[in-house]
Amino acid sequence: MSRFNLRPLPGGESDSHAGADERHLNRRQFLRYGFNAAGGVLAASLGALGFASLIMPGSSGGSGELVVKYWAKGREDEAWYGAMHLKTMQKSHFVEQAAKSKTGMSGAQGVWNGLPVNITYVPNSKNAGTALVSNKPRFQLMDGYDVGGKYVGHFEEMQEKDPRLFPSEDIIMVFSRCTHLCCIPGWQLVENNFTADNWTSGGTDDGGSKMFCICHSSRFDPTALEMNKNRNRTNGTMFTYAGIRRAGGPAPVGLPIIPVAINGDIIEGITDYLDWLTYCD
Numbered sequence: 001m002s003r004f005n006l007r008p009l010p011g012g013e014s015d016s017h018a019g020a021d022e023r024h025l026n027r028r029q030f031l032r033y034g035f036n037a038a039g040g041v042l043a044a045s046l047g048a049l050g051f052a053s054l055i056m057p058g059s060s061g062g063s064g065e066l067v068v069k070y071w072a073k074g075r076e077d078e079a080w081y082g083a084m085h086l087k088t089m090q091k092s093h094f095v096e097q098a099a100k101s102k103t104g105m106s107g108a109q110g111v112w113n114g115l116p117v118n119i120t121y122v123p124n125s126k127n128a129g130t131a132l133v134s135n136k137p138r139f140q141l142m143d144g145y146d147v148g149g150k151y152v153g154h155f156e157e158m159q160e161k162d163p164r165l166f167p168s169e170d171i172i173m174v175f176s177r178c179t180h181l182c183c184i185p186g187w188q189l190v191e192n193n194f195t196a197d198n199w200t201s202g203g204t205d206d207g208g209s210k211m212f213c214i215c216h217s218s219r220f221d222p223t224a225l226e227m228n229k230n231r232n233r234t235n236g237t238m239f240t241y242a243g244i245r246r247a248g249g250p251a252p253v254g255l256p257i258i259p260v261a262i263n264g265d266i267i268e269g270i271t272d273y274l275d276w277l278t279y280c281d
């Protein structure tokens with residue numbers, strides 16, 4: 001079976017979490033989860049120009065349309081949403097797909113306001129009352145620490161200021177640019193120890209259902225919500241944001257949440273926190 005090498009880390013940096021087997025993926029996995037290979041590596045090679053300007057030229061990322069669209073270019077035959085490329089995302093699609101999974105979760109790559117995003121359905125309403133140890137997928141509100149290990153704050157502090165930051169109707173959307181070198185992580189990209197089809201608590205590499213960045217193997221847990229800090233590359237200032245946790249790999253911090261509202265069945269992004277999406281500019 002053909003296997004594809006993941007990119008080596010710049011400067012020979014190694015990822016202590018990834019074994020040799022986990023730095024490769026076979027052809028079936030590549031095709032099934034191949035958004036990153038097509039989009040992420042492309043984005044990395046384009047640098048600041050990036051993915052967004054390619055797919056939606058002219059989009060300002062400002063007060064454009066609110067709806068989110070599926071993005072399945074190059075894997076229309078593989079992704080569950082392949083036939084819906086550039087169609088509007090609806091919550092019911094995710095619920096239907098989640099019913100076919102072992103975890104009751106589903107995820108898809110999308111485009112919103114010209115930006116790559118990742119949407120995950122987590123059956124939190126159903127499972128929030130269960131004990132974490134029962135390993136039923138739910139959102140976890142957590143403390144956040146910056147890249148230096150310094151305490152930043154708790155997700156609830158952000159949520160108190162703006163309740164819309166908590167995922168709406170079990171749908172969470174995050175900006176899909178890796179905080180390492182700006183590739184585009186996918187949802188359950190590779191089936192390996194990190195992404196086996198199960199869920200565990202704690203926002204760590206245990207269990208699956210992670211977002212995975214193919215470029216250098218960073219992992220993110222879309223169920224682990226935290227407060228964190230990152231740097232605006234345009235003006236150099238640090239900003240605090242609500243995000244999902246980095247579970248492993250070279251990415252320094254997690255990915256920012258883009259709050260959503262469910263309008264009927266349509267998933268819409270809220271544009272109030274666009275400054276959180278500037279670390280790759």
Ligand code: FES
Nearest residue numbers: 178180181213216
């Ligand atoms: S860009 Fe390096 S791990 Fe994502």
